[in-house]
Amino acid sequence: xxxxxxIVAMASIVxxxxxxxxxxxxTDRSGGxxxxxxxxxxxxxxxxxxxxxxVGSVFNGxxxxxxxxxxxxxxxxxxxxxxxARSWTAAPDGSAVVIHLxxxxxxxxxxxxxxxxxxxSIGLAYSQGGTAYALDPKAAGAAAEIQVVDAKTISITQxxxxxxxxxxxxxxxxxxxxxxxxxxxxxxxWKTLKIAQGADGPAAERAKSVITGMADKVISFRPPHDVSxxxxxxxxxNPGAALLKRNPYFYDSAAVVPDKVKVLNYTSNEQIWNYLxxxxxxxxxxxxxPTAVMDRIRQTGGSxxxxxxxxxxxSLAFNQALKPYDNVHxxxxxxYLIDRNQVTRIASPEGGTPAATTSGxxxxxxxxxxxxxxxxxxxxxxDPVKAAAELKAAGMTRRGGTWAMPDxxxxxxxxxxxxxxxxxxxxxxxxxxxxxxxxxDAKVITAADYTLYLGDLAAGKYGIGFWLMGLGPAPYxxxxxxxxxANGWQMFGxxxxxxxxxxxxxxxxxxxTAQVTGAGTVNPGELTAxxxxxxxxxxKRIVGVLARVANEQxxxxxxxxxxxxxxxxxxxxTAFPPDDSEALRLSSGVWMQLGMIRRRQA
Amino acid sequence: xxxxxxxxxxxxxxxxxxxxxxGAVARRVAGxxxxxxxxxxxxxxxxxxxxxxxxxxxxxxxxxxxxxxGMSPEQAERAAAVLYGFLPTGSLWExxxxxxxxxxxxxxxxxxxxxxxxxxxLIGAAARWTVLPVLAGTLLSFLLGVVMGVYAAIKxxxxxxDVLALSGSLLHGVPVYVIGLLLTAIFATLWPIMPSGGxxxxxxxxxxxxxxxxxxxxxAVLPVVTYTLASYGGWILAMKSNVxxxxxxxFILAAExxxxxxxxxxxxxxxxxxxxxxxxxxxxIGMLFGGSIFIEEIFNYPGLGLLLVNSISTRDYALMGGTFxxxxxxxxxxxxxxxxxxxxxxxxxxxxxxx
Numbered sequence: 011x012x013x014x015x016x017i018v019a020m021a022s023i024v025x026x027x028x029x030x031x032x033x034x035x036x037t038d039r040s041g042g043x044x045x046x047x048x049x050x051x052x053x054x055x056x057x058x059x060x061x062x063x064x065v066g067s068v069f070n071g072x073x074x075x076x077x078x079x080x081x082x083x084x085x086x087x088x089x090x091x092x093x094x095a096r097s098w099t100a101a102p103d104g105s106a107v108v109i110h111l112x113x114x115x116x117x118x119x120x121x122x123x124x125x126x127x128x129x130x131s132i133g134l135a136y137s138q139g140g141t142a143y144a145l146d147p148k149a150a151g152a153a154a155e156i157q158v159v160d161a162k163t164i165s166i167t168q169x170x171x172x173x174x175x176x177x178x179x180x181x182x183x184x185x186x187x188x189x190x191x192x193x194x195x196x197x198x199x200w201k202t203l204k205i206a207q208g209a210d211g212p213a214a215e216r217a218k219s220v221i222t223g224m225a226d227k228v229i230s231f232r233p234p235h236d237v238s239x240x241x242x243x244x245x246x247x248n249p250g251a252a253l254l255k256r257n258p259y260f261y262d263s264a265a266v267v268p269d270k271v272k273v274l275n276y277t278s279n280e281q282i283w284n285y286l287x288x289x290x291x292x293x294x295x296x297x298x299x300p301t302a303v304m305d306r307i308r309q310t311g312g313s314x315x316x317x318x319x320x321x322x323x324x325s326l327a328f329n330q331a332l333k334p335y336d337n338v339h340x341x342x343x344x345x346y347l348i349d350r351n352q353v354t355r356i357a358s359p360e361g362g363t364p365a366a367t368t369s370g371x372x373x374x375x376x377x378x379x380x381x382x383x384x385x386x387x388x389x390x391x392x393d394p395v396k397a398a399a400e401l402k403a404a405g406m407t408r409r410g411g412t413w414a415m416p417d418x419x420x421x422x423x424x425x426x427x428x429x430x431x432x433x434x435x436x437x438x439x440x441x442x443x444x445x446x447x448x449x450x451d452a453k454v455i456t457a458a459d460y461t462l463y464l465g466d467l468a469a470g471k472y473g474i475g476f477w478l479m480g481l482g483p484a485p486y487x488x489x490x491x492x493x494x495x496a497n498g499w500q501m502f503g504x505x506x507x508x509x510x511x512x513x514x515x516x517x518x519x520x521x522x523t524a525q526v527t528g529a530g531t532v533n534p535g536e537l538t539a540x541x542x543x544x545x546x547x548x549x550k551r552i553v554g555v556l557a558r559v560a561n562e563q564x565x566x567x568x569x570x571x572x573x574x575x576x577x578x579x580x581x582x583x584t585a586f587p588p589d590d591s592e593a594l595r596l597s598s599g600v601w602m603q604l605g606m607i608r609r610r611q612a
Numbered sequence: 613x614x615x616x617x618x619x620x621x622x623x624x625x626x627x628x629x630x631x632x633x634x635g636a637v638a639r640r641v642a643g644x645x646x647x648x649x650x651x652x653x654x655x656x657x658x659x660x661x662x663x664x665x666x667x668x669x670x671x672x673x674x675x676x677x678x679x680x681x682g683m684s685p686e687q688a689e690r691a692a693a694v695l696y697g698f699l700p701t702g703s704l705w706e707x708x709x710x711x712x713x714x715x716x717x718x719x720x721x722x723x724x725x726x727x728x729x730x731x732x733x734l735i736g737a738a739a740r741w742t743v744l745p746v747l748a749g750t751l752l753s754f755l756l757g758v759v760m761g762v763y764a765a766i767k768x769x770x771x772x773x774d775v776l777a778l779s780g781s782l783l784h785g786v787p788v789y790v791i792g793l794l795l796t797a798i799f800a801t802l803w804p805i806m807p808s809g810g811x812x813x814x815x816x817x818x819x820x821x822x823x824x825x826x827x828x829x830x831x832a833v834l835p836v837v838t839y840t841l842a843s844y845g846g847w848i849l850a851m852k853s854n855v856x857x858x859x860x861x862x863f864i865l866a867a868e869x870x871x872x873x874x875x876x877x878x879x880x881x882x883x884x885x886x887x888x889x890x891x892x893x894x895x896x897i898g899m900l901f902g903g904s905i906f907i908e909e910i911f912n913y914p915g916l917g918l919l920l921v922n923s924i925s926t927r928d929y930a931l932m933g934g935t936f937x938x939x940x941x942x943x944x945x946x947x948x949x950x951x952x953x954x955x956x957x958x959x960x961x962x963x964x965x966x967x
Contacts, residue, residue, distance in 0.1 A: 043815070050678075052922075055914075056729050056737050065726050182684075230728030246818070249741065249914030250810020250831075272814055277912050280793075284801050284808045322679075459925050461673030468672060478679060487685045 041256070042582060042609060044268035046598050047282060049295030053275035055249045058232035061184045062138060067247045071599025072254050072271055073238035077109060077128070078181040079600050081592040082319055082574075084375035087178045087484040091593070091604060094123065094185050094239060100177050104168060107180055111162040116259035117187050118236070118243045125164040127239075130188040132156055132166075133195045136203060137224035142179035145206045145218045150542055151176045154207065169207075173542050174549070175484055187237045194228050196220070241266040241603055250275050265605040267583070271598070279432075286310065292583050293598045296361050296575040298433045304360065312581030315360065318594035319374050320574035321488075323365065323480030324358075324434070325566035326425070326441065331511035331519030332473045334415055339404035341564040345390040346397035347448050348441055354570040357437035362570035370492050370560035371553075372480045372571045379485070379553045387561040394448055412449050423452035426472040428463035434476045437569060468496070470517045477566060485549050486541040489556050492534070492565055498522070499535030506539045520565050526558050534559045584610050640955070644948040651944050652937070659936040660711055663929050664704060670724065670927035711933070720934035725926040731934035734919060739938070741811050742908070742915030745832050746900040749839025754893055756840065757847020762882055764848060765855035777852060784845025792838045792910035799834060807831050809912035835911045839904060843896070847889065854885035891950045898946020899939075 054065045061068040068074040078090035078098070088100075096112045115123035132153065135143045144152040151173025157165045168176045196202070199221075206217035236244040241263070242254035254271040256263070274290075276282050279297040286294060286307045296315075299307065307313055326348070328335040335341060350364040367387045369376045377384050398408075405416035415421050423445060427438040438454040445452035457463035467475050479491035493499060498508050498516035511519030523533050537552045544552060560566070574594050578586045585608040586601070587593045593601055601607050678688035714721060720731035760776050767773035783791075800808035807813070813827040858864065858881055867877050905917035916935060923931035 054726055056734050057726050058728070063726075063728060226728065232728075246814065248810070248812060248814055248818075249737070250812065250912055251814035253814045270815075275810065275912060275914075277909050277918065280910075281809050281912055284796065287801050288804050288808070459668070459673075460677060461668035461670060461925065461927055464672045464676055465668040468669070478676070481679060481685055484684075490685065 040609070041267045041269035043270040043272050044292050044583060044598065044602075044607070045272045045274065045290055046293045047276055047285070047291060047295060048273050048597065052277070053247060053249065053252055053273065055247045058230070059236045059244050060229070060231050060233060061186060062134060062228050062231070064229075067236075067244055067252060069242075069244075069252065069254065069271075069273055069597065069599065071240065071597035071601075071603065072242040072273075073236055073240045073244050073257075074184060075238070075240040076182055076184050079596050079603075080178065080182065082321075082595045083483055083592065084319060084321065084372070085378045085483055085485075087175060087482075089592075090181050091596075091600070093600075093603070094128075095181060098177070098181065104172055104174070104176055106165060106167045107177055108159070108163065108165045109180075111164070112261040113162055114261040115239055116261065117189075118238045118257040118259055119187075120259055121187070121189060122161075123185070123187075123239050124161045125158040126161075127185055127188045128164050128183075129156055129158055130192050130195060131183060131185045133199055133203070134186065134191060134224075134228050135183060136221055137228050139222075140179065141173065141175060142183070145203075145221060147207050147209070147214075151179060152207070153180065171543075174544070174546075175486070175542065178484070185239060187239070190233050190237050191231065194224065194231055196224070241599060242271055245270075262603065262605075266602045267607055267609050268602065283307065286313065286577055286579075289313065289579055289581060291577065292579050293586070294577040296573075296577065298358070299360065301359075307577065310579070312579040314578060314580065316576050316578055316586060316589055316591075316594065318574040318576075318587075318590050318592075319372070320572040320595065321372050321375060321480060321482030322478060322572040323370075323372050324362070324437070324569045324572070325368075325477050325479050326569060327475055327477035327518065327566040328564070329470055329473050329475075329517055329519055330521075330565065331470060331517075334404060334406065334421065335473055336519070337404045338563060339400040340406070341567070342390070343397040343400035343404065343406075344445070345564055345567045346393045346400065347445060347450070348567060348569070349392040349444060350569055351392075352444070353437050353440045356440045357433045358570055358572075360573070361433070361575050362572055364570055365568035368561055368564060368566065368568040369557040370479060370566075370568070371488055371557060372482060374571070375480070375482050375488070376557065379550060380557055383554050383557070387557065390567070397448065408449060412451055420451060423450055424473060425452060425454050426463065426467070426475040427454060427456055428460045428476075429456035430459060431476075438476070468515045468517050470512050470519070472517075479566065479568075480571070484541075485553050486538065489534075489538040489541060489553075492518075492560055493520075493538040493556065494535070497535065497565065499538065501539070506536060508535060518565055520563065524559050524563050526555060526562060529555045529558065532559065580610065582610055584608050641952070644951060648944045648948055652941055655940040656712070656715060656933070656937055657708075659933055659940075660708055661704075663932050663936075664707070666924075666927065668927055673927065715937070720937070721930035723928055723931045725923065725928040725931065731930050734931060735916065735934055735938055738914055738916045738919040741913055742917065743900060745835045745913065746839055746904060746907075746915075747897065748832070749836045750843060750893070750896050750900060752836065753840040753843035754847055754889070754896075757844050758851050758882070758886055758889065760844075761848040761851020762855050762878065762885070764852040765859065765885075766878075766881075768852070768856065776848065780845045780848035780852070782845070783841055784849060786842075786845075787906075788838065788842040788904060789906040789910060791841050792834075792907055795834050795838055796910060806834050811913055831911075835907050835913050838907050838910075842904075842907075850889060850892070851885060854888060855881055858884045887954075891954055894946050894950030894953060895943070898943040898949075900942070 048069055051065060054067070057063055057065045057067050059068060060066040061074050075094050077095040078093045080087070081089040081091060083089045094112060094115055095109045098107055098109045100107045109128070111123065111125065111128070117123055132143065136145065141149065141151045142153050147169065148171060150171040152169040153166050154169040155167035159165050166180060202217045202220050205213055206221055208214055238257055241257055241260045243257045245253045245255045252273040256266065256269050260266065274285065282294055282297050283299060283303050285291045287310055289310045289312065328341055330336050345368065354362050354364040363373070366373050367389045369380070369384070369387055371379060401413060406421065407414050407416070407418070413421050425438045425442055427434045429435065435454070435456060442452040442454050457466060466472060481487045481491060495515055497518035497520050498511065500507055500509060500514065508522045509516050523531050526532050532555055534556055537556055541549055541552055576594060580586070585606050587606060593604060593606070598607065675688050679685060720735070723729050723731050723734055726734060764773050764776035764780070796808055799806040807830060810831060811828070812824065812831050816824040816827040818824055864877065864880060867880055905921055907913065908915045908918040909921070916939065919931065920935045923935060
């Protein structure tokens, strides 16, 4: 046994040696350590502290800073909270934006943050692409001229093809220090950019290649240590967590209370549940939780849920290139037969609200966009009689209590869903059960993983599958999911083109045009593309037409609108954003910048 | 099999007499190495083909996953496009030639899911979190299973033997993830004296200091115990079975008739019964390179198993291939080591199988 003890002791020492080298445990100061989870990414200790790396060890709102933070407005994507940009002014036609930086902004090494940092960040962003920083001169909403006005003011001009999203894309730019990242920009970069954005030709193509060729170098860049303009700086990261400490030079340091932030990694929902039950997390994003687990979480001292708007919708989508889903009466019949209240109660009782109707938009945004028009849409409430009438109108027949196709062959409904999304699987099972109760032979088929599911969906293998949509607040993003690439409309060289069902990813297979009540014949794909450029009034009119197309043609059945439900624990900190706060979709780090999050007094 | 050898416990004079000449040893090792290299090449080729035949578009998957997590379509598209730039290009044959050429230089390529980071860096970082905990769990379960297996065999007619055999049967039948989840529920949630995730407390300053070492050990307890309990059943049942078989051998009877002390008889028993288990132990150590996926997932232990699962879900071809290869090499090396070890410790094998 003595040998065994020695082996265990030796193993501990070897483990320690393998994983690190010296020091002592650190203690909290008065602000304490705020513990949370970043729902948008898994922690990867091997990733560099570089915001251009998609999995970099940079946490938005803590050590990662943008010019401004988007508010969660249901209809206006151009509303922001100030961040590095203290304020901004946009020309009425959107042609230019002047950005005024925070006068006291400094990097965590004490150097002042200036317009040059913004300019270098924009230069590096061109290597990664993106709408505001597109190299294609025809691209809508591309920045054309970047001019440093003074140390704290910078002016950016939009190219000829203007987009309503220009301000949004501009203010979302992540800012890095020029004295760390500046050397990644090759000499003569700005001249090369001018050539790339000029007229087409071999010189422009060569210039574009130079700039896009920077991408690998920019992504792989590994700064020796984190230099942040945010309220925190990355102290260290291991595969299980990241530790951030206060940045004393943050421009509004007095607003930030915690001394440290601990971001825990997670590999499954169960880990988040355990952390919540143990009361370890001050804030966590919502995850699907079984009722029994939710009861345990609620019993934890200080635990509560904050709810707000989330511009995402779950739907059941049809492949209209396959029979019988090419018939709108069949789609409508299924809409009448699915009890969305029951589906939502089973699948996502805390994280969703049953869709009031199918408009393609989250109900909160839909009311803002459509006003009274929302109430004129067909509700498709649960109604087996109407469903039967629609099926008969489609030529379907009922034999021995089961519905069959018009040619008499059995109608077998297969609902496809990725196995890893437990709420979708529950919803699919509920729908299958409901359809079977009404004489439709339905079953659920799960795909091994999401990537496989999407691949088969795009290949047109599924007649019915789950699909995310309603991705506001930009109206183009909302309707691009219904009348975009997945439904045959593709942008080639700045021109919209419709491809045939079953080709080039067109798995929804809807008709290119549709008859719409009050609007006649419309091309929903063209209308969607125009949303990018249209003025607000025209956007509103287009959204009204597209909502009606979605409601009448039913390319999808909207099941539930997501709720941004978040877990918070008030045992250590208070002043979390209240229900329906615009800040809810931003990280705790942004809440801290905005003066929220106070230490609970004993 | 002669009575002379059967009546003599291994490790005695017969071991020394059975030594192979140096040339024969070299030939045996060289043969193993050649077979091992061929095996690695075959597995590398098969995994290369299989990995590229896995359906699913990683870019579309990445885009939709980011959307699902709340990223705006614009941001998600940009991030997915960045990843797209790292997808392998060229025909399958060109990719294969490039892959094999890189392997010869021990270059496993760049990760797709962690752009700009070499696969070897990711595997190296993950390996340390797999090797030590799983090694500790394997050795502990082996020692515990062997000792308890001998007792279970000797006391097989008594209550102690029944209890030990039952513990082995029960634990052998319970899936590893059930054990892990139970331990987590009890010791990390209901009675939270153990951490439920991560390999070490992030606030402990890395280094050879009590805080860090203690945190490492604290975080390793539940994974190691889970692995120990999950493997213990197999060892105790195998050892009990072997000991019962050896108990009927002539040399045990002869030892007892000679009036040897129980301790000596116990050693004879253990030595002979444990031999077949050494091969399995060596292979188990080889398998540890794959980690225990369930354990690493339950305890958020960022080892090779978790790395492999994540690489599959993101269709990170380079990382998948690299991890497969490391696991394969680990198993092949363990196989060779097991064979050589068996040769060294069993005189019957060394003497050419004449026993």
